[in-house]
Amino acid sequence: MKRTMNSAYRDEILEHYREPLNYGKLLSCTVSSKQTNPFCGDEIEIYVKFDKNFLGVLANPPPRWTWAIQEIAFTGKGCAISIAGASMLTEYAKGKTKKELTKFSQEDMLRLLGIEVSETRKKCALLGWSILQDCLSNN
Amino acid sequence: MKKKDFPIFQNNKDLVYLDSAATSQKPQVVLDAMMDYYKNYNANVRRGLYPIAEKATAKVEEARDKVSEFINAEDPSEIIFVRNATEAINIVVESYTYPSIKEGEEIATTIMEHHSNFVPWQQLAIKKFLKFGYLDFDHNGNLFFVDELIKKAKSLAITHVSNVLGTINPIKEIIRNARKINKDIVILVDGAQSVPHMKVDVQDLDCDFFVFSGHKMMASTGIGVLYGKKKLLSRMEPFLYGGQMIQEVAIDRSTFADIPYRFEAGTLDIAGIISLGVAVDYLEKLGMEAIRNHEKKLTRYCLDQMEKIEGITLYGPKNAEEKGGIIAFNIERIHPHDIAQVLGDRNICIRAGHHCAMPLHTRLGVSATCRVSFGIYNETEDVDILVKGIQKVKKIFKA
Numbered sequence: 001m002k003r004t005m006n007s008a009y010r011d012e013i014l015e016h017y018r019e020p021l022n023y024g025k026l027l028s029c030t031v032s033s034k035q036t037n038p039f040c041g042d043e044i045e046i047y048v049k050f051d052k053n054f055l056g057v058l059a060n061p062p063p064r065w066t067w068a069i070q071e072i073a074f075t076g077k078g079c080a081i082s083i084a085g086a087s088m089l090t091e092y093a094k095g096k097t098k099k100e101l102t103k104f105s106q107e108d109m110l111r112l113l114g115i116e117v118s119e120t121r122k123k124c125a126l127l128g129w130s131i132l133q134d135c136l137s138n139n
Numbered sequence: 140m141k142k143k144d145f146p147i148f149q150n151n152k153d154l155v156y157l158d159s160a161a162t163s164q165k166p167q168v169v170l171d172a173m174m175d176y177y178k179n180y181n182a183n184v185r186r187g188l189y190p191i192a193e194k195a196t197a198k199v200e201e202a203r204d205k206v207s208e209f210i211n212a213e214d215p216s217e218i219i220f221v222r223n224a225t226e227a228i229n230i231v232v233e234s235y236t237y238p239s240i241k242e243g244e245e246i247a248t249t250i251m252e253h254h255s256n257f258v259p260w261q262q263l264a265i266k267k268f269l270k271f272g273y274l275d276f277d278h279n280g281n282l283f284f285v286d287e288l289i290k291k292a293k294s295l296a297i298t299h300v301s302n303v304l305g306t307i308n309p310i311k312e313i314i315r316n317a318r319k320i321n322k323d324i325v326i327l328v329d330g331a332q333s334v335p336h337m338k339v340d341v342q343d344l345d346c347d348f349f350v351f352s353g354h355k356m357m358a359s360t361g362i363g364v365l366y367g368k369k370k371l372l373s374r375m376e377p378f379l380y381g382g383q384m385i386q387e388v389a390i391d392r393s394t395f396a397d398i399p400y401r402f403e404a405g406t407l408d409i410a411g412i413i414s415l416g417v418a419v420d421y422l423e424k425l426g427m428e429a430i431r432n433h434e435k436k437l438t439r440y441c442l443d444q445m446e447k448i449e450g451i452t453l454y455g456p457k458n459a460e461e462k463g464g465i466i467a468f469n470i471e472r473i474h475p476h477d478i479a480q481v482l483g484d485r486n487i488c489i490r491a492g493h494h495c496a497m498p499l500h501t502r503l504g505v506s507a508t509c510r511v512s513f514g515i516y517n518e519t520e521d522v523d524i525l526v527k528g529i530q531k532v533k534k535i536f537k538a
């Protein structure tokens with residue numbers, strides 16, 4: 001019955017919760033998206049600024065480039081898992097290309113968090129992920 | 140009070156179950172009765188002309204009689220077996236109010252309702268272009284009675300006990316006052332959180348409809364009750380059509396059975412009904428007053444202990460006399476889900492979230508709360524373990 005006490009609340013999670021990275025609004029964002037998790041009442045908004053990432057300087061026309069995240073931030077309120085998740089995800093996403101992030105799956109997100117989450121709290125763990133996916137498909 | 144009657148506590152030695160408002164644990168007698176049905180006289184009811192079918196039919200009607208006596212209905216035909224409180228409310232909305240209400244008229248509820256007594260009315264108001272009014276509550280979780288609203292309203296849907304604040308609404312008084320200024324108002328009382336924990340007398344309350352769920356009162360999941368005054372039920376159209384609810388079916392028309400069968404289409408949750416009958420026996424044997432006193436004592440003790448916790452906010456009445464065994468709280472700087480999860484990891488079962496009462500939480504200005512709720516199997520030591528657990532949570536979160 002008893003799961004290990006700190007499984008969901010290891011120090012790294014708590015640190016991200018207390019002092020989340022990339023917290024704040026991005027005024028010049030390309031896209032933003034907000035979602036709530038009705039189960040917890042969590043509410044997070046992610047702001048993304050995309051930029052062109054050139055894949056090589058030598059390219060004869062047409063130049064080959066891809067969209068990549070230049071800046072990313074989030075605001076919102078929520079439980080430790082959703083806030084830490086958003087903090088870790090936005091940190092991870094910086095500089096990554098759109099393609100890389102679209103491939104970033106739910107399982108990858110749970111792996112990034114590095115904790116065991118119960119079925120009921122998956123929504124918290126995946127809230128940021130789901131918002132980021134929304135940003136990617138809306139760009 | 141009776142922990143040993145509940146096998147779940149033998150099978151989970153360190154279980155601290157503080158979520159009886161969500162669903163109660165089940166005593167052995169209830170489980171035995173269900174198994175007895177399936178093992179010894181499993182048959183469909185009101186159909187077979189053979190002994191086990193007749194026994195099953197008799198048991199179902201026996202349960203109806205018990206429930207009827209338990210809430211003091213005037214007649215067992217006023218007891219309709221449904222799936223749960225939610226379904227019972229939907230039946231009233233669809234079969235009573237929908238056909239009888241007109242565009243522009245007004246219906247009323249309260250802001251402390253469970254979604255199941257809020258959303259069906261709200262949706263009805265949208266569909267039928269009705270005015271949708273609600274009663275608000277004060278900082279102590281007590282409702283304000285608003286004459287102007289009640290005077291105009293065709294119906295009032297109100298909970299007996301709030302599933303978040305624990306407030307015991309003075310239903311008898313509210314109904315008396317409402318009828319004084321509006322003799323035609325139809326009043327539905329949501330008894331999901333009262334029937335399991337205190338003596339309820341529907342005739343004394345003088346409500347028109349009264350609903351509750353079996354699973355919160357020691358019976359199995361999937362069985363609930365709609366009580367309605369005979370004269371209202373008799374006027375209502377069926378909710379579901381099909382087998383068992385008809386009198387006669389011609390190719391081009393049907394006539395329907397009398398109440399209660401008119402509202403019991405299809406095969407019922409027979410084992411559930413039997414379990415409900417036994418659960419009623421079990422509760423009555425303990426005595427509703429003894430149950431209420433035990434839970435009141437626990438609530439008082441818990442409130443006293445919790446008030447000492449730094450950074451805690453308690454919602455609803457602070458006086459155990461005025462509330463059921465339900466305590467909602469928050470702790471500064473810690474999200475309710477994190478509190479519940481850390482406690483849950485230690486097998487202390489409380490609930491966190493909006494408890495299906497989002498309008499109430501909006502009114503409180505918070506998105507979620509933690510909720511502790513008691514059953515007869517809880518003891519003060521459960522509260523002690525809870526309070527220690529909360530201290531541990533605070534330590535982890537350095538709050």
Ligand SMILES: Cc1ncc(COP(=O)(O)O)c(C=O)c1O
Nearest residue numbers: 223224225253255302329331352
């Ligand atoms: C006050 C109240 N009303 C209605 C319900 C709905 O009960 P059920 O889900 O069994 O229909 C609940 C249960 O959570 C409740 O607490």
